[in-house]
Amino acid sequence: MATPSALARVSVVLSRPSHPGNVGAAARAMKTMGFADLRLVAPQRELGPEARALASGALDVLEGARTYPGLEEALADAGLAVGFSARTRDLSHPALALREAAGAILAAARSQRVALVFGNETFGLTNEELGRCQMLCVIPANPRYSSLNLAAAVQVACYELATAQASHPVPAGPAHEAATVEEVEALFEHWQAAMVESGFLDPKRPKRLMERLRRLMGRARPERSEVKFLRGMLAAFQEKKKR
Amino acid sequence: MATPSALARVSVVLSRPSHPGNVGAAARAMKTMGFADLRLVAPQRELGPEARALASGALDVLEGARTYPGLEEALADAGLAVGFSARTRDLSHPALALREAAGAILAAARSQRVALVFGNETFGLTNEELGRCQMLCVIPANPRYSSLNLAAAVQVACYELATAQASHPVPAGPAHEAATVEEVEALFEHWQAAMVESGFLDPKRPKRLMERLRRLMGRARPERSEVKFLRGMLAAFQEKKKR
Numbered sequence: 001m002a003t004p005s006a007l008a009r010v011s012v013v014l015s016r017p018s019h020p021g022n023v024g025a026a027a028r029a030m031k032t033m034g035f036a037d038l039r040l041v042a043p044q045r046e047l048g049p050e051a052r053a054l055a056s057g058a059l060d061v062l063e064g065a066r067t068y069p070g071l072e073e074a075l076a077d078a079g080l081a082v083g084f085s086a087r088t089r090d091l092s093h094p095a096l097a098l099r100e101a102a103g104a105i106l107a108a109a110r111s112q113r114v115a116l117v118f119g120n121e122t123f124g125l126t127n128e129e130l131g132r133c134q135m136l137c138v139i140p141a142n143p144r145y146s147s148l149n150l151a152a153a154v155q156v157a158c159y160e161l162a163t164a165q166a167s168h169p170v171p172a173g174p175a176h177e178a179a180t181v182e183e184v185e186a187l188f189e190h191w192q193a194a195m196v197e198s199g200f201l202d203p204k205r206p207k208r209l210m211e212r213l214r215r216l217m218g219r220a221r222p223e224r225s226e227v228k229f230l231r232g233m234l235a236a237f238q239e240k241k242k243r
Numbered sequence: 244m245a246t247p248s249a250l251a252r253v254s255v256v257l258s259r260p261s262h263p264g265n266v267g268a269a270a271r272a273m274k275t276m277g278f279a280d281l282r283l284v285a286p287q288r289e290l291g292p293e294a295r296a297l298a299s300g301a302l303d304v305l306e307g308a309r310t311y312p313g314l315e316e317a318l319a320d321a322g323l324a325v326g327f328s329a330r331t332r333d334l335s336h337p338a339l340a341l342r343e344a345a346g347a348i349l350a351a352a353r354s355q356r357v358a359l360v361f362g363n364e365t366f367g368l369t370n371e372e373l374g375r376c377q378m379l380c381v382i383p384a385n386p387r388y389s390s391l392n393l394a395a396a397v398q399v400a401c402y403e404l405a406t407a408q409a410s411h412p413v414p415a416g417p418a419h420e421a422a423t424v425e426e427v428e429a430l431f432e433h434w435q436a437a438m439v440e441s442g443f444l445d446p447k448r449p450k451r452l453m454e455r456l457r458r459l460m461g462r463a464r465p466e467r468s469e470v471k472f473l474r475g476m477l478a479a480f481q482e483k484k485k486r
Contacts, residue, residue: 025392029392029395032389032391032395034385056390094414095414138414140405140406140412141276141405142275145300145301147275148271149297155391155392155395155398159399159402168383168384168386168389169386170343171339
């Protein structure tokens with residue numbers, strides 16, 4: 001697990017974004033994955049209420065965004081610039097799939113600033129912009145429609161990096177205590193006895209009923225409390241039968 | 244690599260979505276990753292021009308979406324329903340992180356319909372809705388701000404599944420031919436000779452210049468055509484010196 005500061009050394013650079021809403025949505029995408037440094041190169045429209053609405057709880061990221069006249073200035077302090085493209089064709093640079101690139105990106109971010117560079121919504125990155133990047137990264141996509149929304153591409157890239165460095169809490173396993181093998185075996189014995197008593201299971205022609213029950217419960221992997229509940233239920237069925 | 248039809252057996256179910264724009268953006272997110280079956284449970288507003296604008300090139304997915312009065316009806320033909328939540332806390336169900344769940348989801352989709360179920364933008368999935376799911380899946384996120392936009396969550400889930408089953412073309416390695424060790428060694432000899440002739444490298448006090456050059460070029464991993472170009476350049480420098 002890398003230190004949180006590695007994510008702090010990763011910037012998202014949006015070059016010539018057309019739609020303020022996308023800038024806001026990109027800020028939100030970044031913050032949900034723990035990124036904060038947003039840089040805008042020559043945004044084509046002022047950020048207004050639409051950008052703020054789509055930033056939602058990531059207004060701090062949006063308002064902290066810096067604007068640069070050109071990509072060169074935005075990348076001035078970066079040791080590695082990674083250009084993103086959804087296209088696998090027409091690439092002059094050799095490209096890595098996002099998952100393949102994640103390790104190298106995080107390794108670089110341990111010691112230097114890394115910029116993830118996204119192009120304009122319609123045109124993507126120009127060859128000149130790609131020329132300022134040292135790595136080209138592709139998000140593998142449907143060849144018949146590979147056009148991810150700008151903020152969606154930022155979301156996927158940030159998700160992949162955060163997951164690759166295991167930055168965020170992953171849910172703990174089952175919240176409740178799993179039953180032990182011994183407890184589950186006792187349940188099967190109880191279940192079998194109850195089925196025999198009820199007449200449903202004929203010990204002379206068992207029809208693999210216990211095998212099927214084992215398979216079903218094996219998939220369910222019952223918790224201790226569920227074993228208790230089932231045995232209580234079986235006992236109640238047995239009582240009823242005896243009455 | 245699973246068959247493409249496994250993705251065709253995965254549906255995205257949006258329960259009570261508030262914003263038509265999010266439904267359109269979710270349709271786009273799905274299509275970029277090769278998914279097509281969109282289901283809406285009691286959408287709170289009519290899908291209008293905003294939904295269509297945000298669907299962009301995925302109008303077919305949006306227009307093919309079916310609407311259901313309740314989640315039960317939307318899940319009727321599904322063998323596995325996976326509820327999505329951004330929260331790791333307050334969960335009554337045991338939950339898996341998305342990457343952990345991907346394998347089980349794809350395995351199920353080889354033989355049955357699988358529904359990825361997303362709740363309302365503001366409230367997420369209710370406990371009743373979660374109760375209709377057999378698996379709960381969490382997208383690990385920033386604990387201080389874990390609120391992914393609805394379409395962004397759909398994008399990440401679809402990306403993870405498509406990547407886990409390697410559905411989409413991944414860029415090929417470097418497009419050009421890498422130079423062989425022999426060619427690179429010849430380049431170093433040439434380079435050294437040129438630096439000695441120029442007086443820049445003093446063979447009696449080499450200052451580890453060649454070592455530094457080797458490290459630099461090792462990182463660059465030159466292509467065959469680049470080795471040629473560099474040797475041409477060195478030859479030109481040597482000529483100039485001799486003149």
